[in-house]
Amino acid sequence: MTHAGTSAVRLLIVEDDVYIASGLDKLLKNEGHVIDIVDTLDSARAALLVADYELILLDRGLPDGDGIRLFRTEEYQKSKQPVLILTAMEDVPERVKGLDAGAADYLVKPFEPDELLARIRSALRLSGHQETNLVKISNLIYDPLSKQASVGDVPLVFPRRELLILDALIMNAGRVVLRRNLENYVYKLGEEISSNSLDVNISRLRQNLKKGEVNAEIHAVRGLGYLIKAGNK
């Protein structure tokens, strides 16, 4: 599964491991983002002074201390960009510590690249950032701004609910979207939903994707939710 985008978001990666940093660099550049990489807290502070970032990816075990010390620095306090912590420390208390310090999200290494991208999108959305990057799953290209899906140059047309479902699944590509979250997203408050209404819409959406020759599949995790993945073709 690959992603491609057009509009640039400037991201700061604070990571002392060269290989992880370069892996992140490739993954995020492929998404169309502009990436700066620093390997210490000190240089992260310096970077925050000279550039405006829309998101910071922060490692915790840095050579000059725990990454979460960044939250207390003047440089960070001025701008307060959303921070996604990427770390090997996975204990619940450590997670709580990170989130309490002010992190928008907390991801334990090793992470699934799709999961990281989905969480970056989610953190950017929460901070009021307008998603303008095109998301690409196999041959399906999706523009989150106009909610327009297409294969090659051929636009695909979906009924409103199916489009909302597709939007939610694509924005969380690689992750399971919980059934209750999908229902909340797709149906209006107070709207009468029959128990299989979502399933019916999903099954129609699957047919429509097939008809449009989209090489992506919607998998059901029964009892939990759905996820979209590139197909095997």
Next chain:
Amino acid sequence: MNFLSDFSGPSLVRRIALILALVQAIILLGFFLATPLLVETPDPTPEAAQQILITDLEREFVPLESGAADLPISITNRKGFEQANSKLSYVVQTADIERRFGDDPAFRSLPTLMTEEEDTCKSQRGTILRGNKKKVISFSQKSCGEKSYYIAVSGVQQTLTINTFENAVIFFWGVWVYWVVTAVLVGLVTLIVLALLFKRLQVAAQQADSLPPDKTIVRVSEHKLPVEVKPFVGAMNEMIGRLRDYYEKQQRFAAAAAHDLRTPLTIMRSRLEELKASKLRDRLIRDVERMSTSIAQILNLARLNAGEGRLGPVDLNRVAERVLESTAPGAFLANKSIELVKPDDPVVVLADDGAVYSAMCNLVFNAVEHAPGNTSIVVILQDTGSIDIVNSGAVISEADHKTIFKPYKRLGSNGNGHGMGLAIVSDIMELCGGTVTIADSGQEGTSFRLAFQLHLDDFSL
């Protein structure tokens, strides 16, 4: 650290009190029984007594009747006579040895305190008068063959009665009473001191018990502890120090291991993105996932073993969702599907969130690994606090049902062994007060069951 607070054994204070009481009872009984022998039960008739009146004397020698020498002798200084007779001195003379007591220069070369002497055939008891501190001057004397005895007295300014037996008996009974009172008092004081001492020890023990096994670990305070106990508490503090060092090393090791193992895995995972989509790439992604599941499990077990993270209410419903969220993408990658059957309401059990999560991840991962392609793995959560993880893979033989949870156990010859995984699941479940078992489904496939204790509290009504 529970062993420090275990005072269920016999109480030392109670034991010491019992021993003290016994020893005192034996001493007192002995004393009581010996009293007639010591006193030699004098004839209480006045005729037997030699009453000697001494008035204003300078070194008067009072010969004792030979018969009186067999009797205890006391010199009674009657009430009110202390001041008047403050310079009273006396000498007790046997045939060849003379003992002298008192302020008179002629007697001064001898010790002022009478003691029992074995080299003479005479026993003496009593203390020389000093100012008005004592009311009785007395000694006793026993027969010593045909030797003659006499008492020499000086400094007597007022009449003094030397009574050969009557007061002596009172003297012995007085000593007896004195012993009883002293014994009871000593016993009481000892017990109070001991009780206070052990109270201090208990405070120290409570302190030790409340030490959290993490970085905030402290020493047991030696403040106000008795000198005798300080070496013990000191040694204990040293032990705590060594434990702390060891613990910190372990923690550092766990953190370093997590970092050192997860970093290359992260790099591997991101490099796999550069490979073209293929079965091999999918397999490698699954391998990375397997390793990271194992690492998470080992770290969680280490954390639980270190006493970190107390057990608390955990919603299995939510944990199961998280487990499936993280394992489902991998399952689809392996061409298998996964489903969750659960009640709508939370199922709250007593456990450690992180540990349960990693144990479940391990079982679900195994279930996916061992399931045939294009089949489904079903996770069933019951509101009784148990989770079944069912796949349609090979049936595990009954003989393996118990050994499978032992470390390094591998089943079959396919090489896809369980290694440490199931042993750690079993350890984690034990630490959470739950169990992991293989359900005997009697049909195709295997079904692992995690059973927890339901966490019941007032708020869950």
